[in-house]
Amino acid sequence: MQLSLAMHSSPRFSTWLWFNDWKVLIDAGDGASQQLGYKLRKIDTVLLTHAHRDHIGGLPQVINQRGEAGPFALCHPAHGKSWGQLERFTLGFNPGSSHNAIWRPLEEGDWIETGVEGRLVQCFRTKHFSNDEPNNAPRSLGFHLVWRKNKVKPEYQSLSQQELDAVRLEIGERAIADPQYDNLSAKDRNSTKMRLGAMGITAPVDEKIVTVSGDGQPLSVEEVAGAQLLVHEATFLRADDYDAEEAGEDVGHVHSTIYDALKLAKEAHVPNVVLYHISTRYMDGEIRDATREIAAQLELKAKVWPILPRRVYWDVLHDKPVWDGTDN
Numbered sequence: 001m002q003l004s005l006a007m008h009s010s011p012r013f014s015t016w017l018w019f020n021d022w023k024v025l026i027d028a029g030d031g032a033s034q035q036l037g038y039k040l041r042k043i044d045t046v047l048l049t050h051a052h053r054d055h056i057g058g059l060p061q062v063i064n065q066r067g068e069a070g071p072f073a074l075c076h077p078a079h080g081k082s083w084g085q086l087e088r089f090t091l092g093f094n095p096g097s098s099h100n101a102i103w104r105p106l107e108e109g110d111w112i113e114t115g116v117e118g119r120l121v122q123c124f125r126t127k128h129f130s131n132d133e134p135n136n137a138p139r140s141l142g143f144h145l146v147w148r149k150n151k152v153k154p155e156y157q158s159l160s161q162q163e164l165d166a167v168r169l170e171i172g173e174r175a176i177a178d179p180q181y182d183n184l185s186a187k188d189r190n191s192t193k194m195r196l197g198a199m200g201i202t203a204p205v206d207e208k209i210v211t212v213s214g215d216g217q218p219l220s221v222e223e224v225a226g227a228q229l230l231v232h233e234a235t236f237l238r239a240d241d242y243d244a245e246e247a248g249e250d251v252g253h254v255h256s257t258i259y260d261a262l263k264l265a266k267e268a269h270v271p272n273v274v275l276y277h278i279s280t281r282y283m284d285g286e287i288r289d290a291t292r293e294i295a296a297q298l299e300l301k302a303k304v305w306p307i308l309p310r311r312v313y314w315d316v317l318h319d320k321p322v323w324d325g326t327d328n
C-alpha cells in the first residue's frame with residue numbers, strides 16, 4: 001500500500017511512529033528526536049497514546065526541537081496527572097521554543113485536523129490501565145488516520161461522463177445566478193461556475209486508512225473494520241508469556257499477544273497488519289517464526305510486518321512482509 005510509515009518500538013524503552021502523509025507523530029519515546037533528526041521539523045501534530053515512560057520519554061526533546069520551527073499541536077488523553085506536570089516543566093525548560101507546543105487534551109471520539117488538507121485523525125478510548133474507569137475521561141487512546149476525499153454523490157454515480165458534465169453545468173448555472181457573484185469578471189465568473197458545479201455533484205467521504213491501537217487489550221472488530229492498515233500492539237508472542245508477566249512486575253497494565261492482533265485482523269478483514277510493541281525478551285528469529293506460525297494457523301489473508309524491537313524502520317510497508325496471505 002502507498003503509505004509512508006517510519007517507526008521504532010522497544011516496549012519498556014521507546015516507541016514512536018511517524019506518518020509523513022498526515023505529518024503526524026504518534027508517541028515520543030526516548031530517542032525519537034535523535035532518530036528522526038531534521039524530520040522533526042515536518043511534524044504538525046504530536047499524538048500521545050498514554051503517559052507511560054516508553055511513549056513520552058523523548059517528549060521534552062521533541063517539543064524543544066520541533067518548537068524551533070513554529071507552532072504545532074500536541075494532543076494527549078484528557079485524564080492523567082503527568083500531562084499538566086510535563087506542560088509546566090517543558091514551558092520552563094526552554095521557553096523560547098517550547099511555548100510553540102499547543103497542548104490539547106483529547107476526549108473519547110474527538111477529531112483532530114492535521115496540517116495536511118483532507119487528512120484527519122479521530123481518537124478512541126483503549127483499555128490499557130486495568131483500573132481505568134469508563135466514566136472518567138480516557139487515560140489511554142488509539143487513533144484512526146482518516147482521508148477525507150470528495151467523491152461523486154451516490155445519486156449521480158450511475159451517470160455517464162457526458163450526463164455528469166451536464167448536471168455539473170446545470171448546478172453551476174443555477175449557483176452563479178446568486179447576486180453575490182454579480183461583480184465577477186467574465187473569466188472569474190466562468191471558473192466560479194465550474195467550481196460550484198463540481199462542488200454540487202460531490203460530497204466528502206471519509207476513508208479510514210490506518211488504525212493505531214496504542215498499548216492495551218485487543219481492539220474490537222467494529223473499531224478496526226474498514227481500515228486498510230492495522231497497527232496493533234503485540235507485546236507477547238504467546239498467551240502463556242502474558243500470564244507470567246501479569247503475575248510479575250507489569251501488573252496493572254493490559255496488553256495483547258500476536259495471536260490476539262492477527263485474529264482481530266482476520267475478523268475485521270484488514271489487508272495489512274503491522275505488529276509492534278513486541279517485547280525485547282524475544283530474539284528476532286523467534287518473532288518472525290511466531291508471526292508466520294500464527295498467521296498460517298489462522299489462514300490469514302493479509303500481509304504482516306512484525307516490528308522487531310531495537311530497530312528503526314524508515315519505510316515499513318516497502319519492506320518485504322514476513323507473512324503474505326494475499327493472492328497477489
Ligand SMILES: [Zn+2]
Pocket residue numbers: 011012015052054055215277
Ligand atoms: Zn508501552
Ligand SMILES: [Zn+2]
Pocket residue numbers: 050052128215253
Ligand atoms: Zn503502556
